[in-house]
Amino acid sequence: MKNTCRIENKTRNSILARKAGRAANLASRLKGLIGRKTFADGEALIIPKCRAVHTFFMKFPVDIIFIDSSCRVVKTARGL
DSSP: OSSSSSEEEEEEETTEEEEEEEEOHHHHHHHTTTSSSSOOTTTEOOOOOOOOOOOTTSSSSEEEEEEEETTEEEEOOOOO
16 A cells, blocks of 8 residues: 555554555545455554445455544454
C-alpha cells in the first residue's frame, strides 16, 4: 500500500494498524480489497465518508470500524 499511516486508539493507548492505506478515489474505492488473498496483521484500509461496505468476492474475513467526522468510533463489525 502506498501512502500509509498509523491508526491509534488514544483512549486505550494502543495501535490498531501500523500500515493503513487510503481508498479515496472512485477506482480505489471500487476495488477495495478485492483480489487480495490475505490482509497482514497491522494493515488497514481507510475508506473516507463511507456508511456501508460489502464483502463480495472477499477471500478472508474483515473487521470494520465506522468513525464519525471527529474520528470517534460509532460502530464496529467483526469477522465479516
